[in-house]
Amino acid sequence: MIDPNLPIQSKLQHHQIQPNVRQPARSETFSQLLQSERHQLTISKHANERLTQRGIQMNQAEWNTIHEKLKEAGKKGITDALVVTKSAALVANTKNQTIITALNRQEASSHIFTNINGTILLDS
Template identity: 55%
Template sequence: MDPRIYTQSLHTLPKLTRKTVNQPQTTQFHKLLQNELLTETELKVSKHAKQRMDVRGIEFSEEKWLTIQEKVKEAKQKGITDSLVVTDHAALVVSAKNDTVITVMDREEAQSQIFTNINGTIIID
């Protein structure tokens, strides 16, 4: 054997293992996400809309308000961002994207108006 050739034994390297994802964190995130998706988003009333409602004496029953919220949520799921909500006593311009009532007027006043910048209409009797 040639004296210039040295032999060395190779040590086996430790096997690389992938770090597993912490299951409790993933489960917690999943639960949080599902909770947010199932949470009812409450429709907010802008300061301007609240003032108009107060001046004009426009009020909604709890049942009517829940119906409006439900229909705005449906409209949002269909891709509507700004809608006109027409009820038997009032008309509301609602930003479905922001879940906010922008303005409110009674039906008589609404009859003489032209509504712009809306991409959906909800009629509730």
């Protein structure tokens, strides 16, 4: 039984329940996990369909380069970029690291791109 003459603070401390803290399975901290999740390159459903329809294929090294350049462009204030590679022209949002649409280079040569504020050339 709790003594009614004890101060309220002491009563609360006496009856506090220790939370069951679950440790992450990995050695990553929550902050590191959040940081890595937030900075992954995403391909929208629309862009994925266009890549498939147009037969555009890129290897992992090319996707990694695009991802790095989008992060760099975002740091320079670019929000929507046109990414031009040997085989494709991609429109991407730098803030959420998402490829929005994709065209092959032949199609891109006859298009006008709007609503972009930067271009990344990866033609080599």
